[in-house]
Amino acid sequence: MDYHVKSNDIIISEKDLDLDETLDCGQAFRWKKAVSEYPCTYEGKFLNTFLKVSQTKNGEFIFHDTTEKDFLNIWYDYFDFGTDYTELKKQFSEDETLSKACEFAGGIRLLRQNSWECLVSFIISQNNNIPRIKAIIDRLCEHYGGLFPSPEQLSQENTDSLSYLRSGFRAKYICDASNKTADGTVNLSEIAEMPIDDARSALRQISGVGPKVSECVLLFGMHRTEAFPIDVWIKRVLEEYYPNGFPTFAKENAGIAQQYLFHYIRNLPAKSE
DNA sequence: CGCCAGGACGCCC
């Protein structure tokens, strides 16, 4: 990854990044496609910092109105620019299906998101579809002036006061996650450092957090790349292409492999969405 | 009307 400063912007050269594939692939739900002079532009926030980022025709990226300091302190990590995805994909290409998946959507990167936001987001994601997950999270953040609420803020709410979310049966799960995180029963920064099986069971103390949600929090919110969320789509991949099990050579980064496979299988029959 | 969506829970055996 190379970058340089150009007036108020940071210009990035990075071939292993595609904004649509990375920001709109079901790992993060708060990025919004914006109209602009560039082929692809997204706007969003990480914690309290706003970003407008564009992908240009020649494959460069513009981080608009971004200081070098913010780029290095925030966005470099968020976009996981410290990881060599070319090398990763090279490893994955040992496997035929994975190789095709990487070729299909080679611009996916694993974002380093906030664990609390991921926890709530993937609680909301259960038995739900991506457009409606985004709509519920939109209503939630809108309620707090455009920022994702803290555990302390959300722990003041109850299922009735959350009815504006129209999140259905998930509201009671959001409350439990908020209460346990706010009062320290669940400590996300400690969980992030635990051995993975301990981390799994710690997360699953929360009502509404089962195998799939805990795996997503570990992968997307704690960058535990060995976490491997299995949803209906990945279940299909495993049944169709890996009847004898997922290749162990990719174990350390199984979660990243999963991202390529998820995007691949969802778009195989027809480019939906 | 039905089925499905980045599932988990409660209850049953």
Place this chain on the structure above:
DNA sequence: GGGCGTCATGGC
């Protein structure tokens, strides 16, 4: 331990 109905909501 595995199997199954249920849980809100909305799009198709």
